[in-house]
Amino acid sequence: MLSGWFLYFILFWIVILISSFAIGGFFMFRKFLKRLPKQDGRSDLDWEEYYVNKSRHMWATDKKALLEELVSPVPELFRDVARQKIAGRIGEIALSENADSITMDHVVRGYILATPKRDHKFLRKKLHEMQIEVQPYENLF
Numbered sequence: 001m002l003s004g005w006f007l008y009f010i011l012f013w014i015v016i017l018i019s020s021f022a023i024g025g026f027f028m029f030r031k032f033l034k035r036l037p038k039q040d041g042r043s044d045l046d047w048e049e050y051y052v053n054k055s056r057h058m059w060a061t062d063k064k065a066l067l068e069e070l071v072s073p074v075p076e077l078f079r080d081v082a083r084q085k086i087a088g089r090i091g092e093i094a095l096s097e098n099a100d101s102i103t104m105d106h107v108v109r110g111y112i113l114a115t116p117k118r119d120h121k122f123l124r125k126k127l128h129e130m131q132i133e134v135q136p137y138e139n140l141f
Contacts, residue, residue, distance in 0.1 A: 048088030049088070051087075051089070051091035054091060054095055055090070055091030055095055055102065058094055058101045059101075060101060060102065063101075063102050063107055067083065067090070067111075068083075069130065070086070070123075070130075071083050073126060086115070089114035090106050090111070090114075093109055093113075094106045112137055120141050
């Protein structure tokens with residue numbers, strides 16, 4: 001029978017493994033739900049890719065740099081996913097307005113709309129650091 005420190009080590013290791021599996025499973029399940037097709041036959045990720053590809057030619061170098069600056073607070077592990085989601089939303093906005101190119105207004109509005117509500121406090125702080133006026137976008141928060 002197990003006893004002493006080895007028992008506690010095994011129990012601790014079991015807790016760590018179960019926690020790791022639960023966290024990994026949660027994120028895999030979220031990704032699975034985003035891949036499920038909606039009523040129109042496309043998933044959320046398909047629409048993101050569609051808008052990014054359709055608006056790829058509209059991005060100027062300075063607007064790409066602005067997007068990179070805005071996603072810089074996101075942890076590096078999740079930055080690519082955040083960039084794709086935000087760029088998809090920005091592309092959707094620009095295409096819906098029949099714009100010729102993506103403007104700073106499109107980038108800021110798309111970033112606000114693509115960001116979860118819980119992160120808006122950090123977004124406001126980042127916009128303030130970049131000296132971008134938040135007042136015109138107040139209705140989007």
